[in-house]
Amino acid sequence: MAASPEEKATRVRRMFSEIAPRYDLLNRLLSLGADLRWRRRAVALALEKGPRRILDLATGTGDLALLLKASAPEAEVVGADFAPPMLEIARKKASARGLSVAFQEADALALPFPDGSFDAVTIAFGFRNFADYRKALAELRRVLAPGGRLVILEFPPPPKGAFGLVYRVYFQRVLPFLGGLISGSFGAYRYLPESVEAFPPPEALKALMEEAGFSVRYELLTFGVAAVHVGDL
Template sequence: MTPDSPLSSQHPHAEIPRVGDKQDKAEGVQRMFADIAPRYDLLNRVLSFGIDKSWRRAAASEALLLGPARLLDVATGTGDFAIELKRRSPETHITASDFVPQMLDIGRKKAQARQLDIMFEEGDALKLPYPDASFEALTCAFGFRNFADYGRGLAEFWRVLTPGGRLVILEFPPPAGGLFGSVFRFYFRHILPRIGALVSGNAGAYTYLPESVLAFPDPARLARLMQATGFRTRYRLLSGGIAAIHVGTKLGSAGWETL
């Protein structure tokens, strides 16, 4: 990243990527995550109080329930979720895809240090570089809300899954109403950006994070988007609604039509 890049940490008040669906934000998101890649894992632990590990474990159990032979982890980032999946299911061939090379480099080193055989590949989630029906399972952990077009992303997920394949999305839904939701919303909008800026040096990235969550579809609406694509869908909330797991099945072979 060059010093005069719009999202450089040297310009903490520079423009941040747009949030929400149908937005031209891919390039801005790519630059932003390239900038914060070296401290991304530390920030995840700090900003979630370490709870994100339990969320990934729950989502991994869903993704591996039917024993997929081939699994694609989209928007893998630095590979935490792909590593959790491979650790739990060594026999599953796991491909980890992301469009930020700096994140992938970190993921490769982490997997190699743990002697885990994971294929890290650069790819655009809205135009996945894989043939139709390539994977029995597909996962996306905390990356889906960054997509420029949710419907197009889901259509790609559908395309590369085998009939009966399983989709698992782990994401932050907008905070619900009530006292807990109000407290979390305050933390998300006022405390989190300050901590993120302090640790990463990039205030814009951690202003984008809460805004992207607030603009994201609520769990019921995301389920409807998945159903409109052709998935049979269910979801559950985690930690009082801070995170949510959506599970979708691409209806097809009768032997795989179990949520």
């Protein structure tokens, strides 16, 4: 029996709170450093139109939010997440780097911001964890100003072909073992491949974003291991 949206949200919040202390190390190790390149591409796309207020949703430990602020010091950057332990680490990182980013707890399906609050919204590897994709997209459109941009960096289901086969073995077997060993949470790293396999492929996510009112394009990164979707209002 499938979990309800509420059950999924509770499970994901608890899981990411548990792995927060090892989250950054695991991201680097398990992606072999590729996630840094992917984030830089997402930042470049988010900043193309010169946004003055940016929301990084599902910010985790703040990597993308801090990269946005470092790349656009004049912009106001807000990082939001529903896992307080992640936000604690993000605040410490911001302080250590001398970057002014406001980090706050927030639910993606009921954002605590007025309509049209942001010129850009970014989400890196967090959208698939939302309990209701359509409701999340409606909220994201609500908080974006006219002409605003949404950038979603995410893991689509593994690509087809020989590379996809090798990657699927790594993703389903090696990654959960290594992630569980390092973090102490085998459940969290079993969830990761499960959530990726269940996530809409790039064309389907594009269609969902268009249904929500965005004009959408996307790029496949590293042979389709990751994808970045750009939605403009």
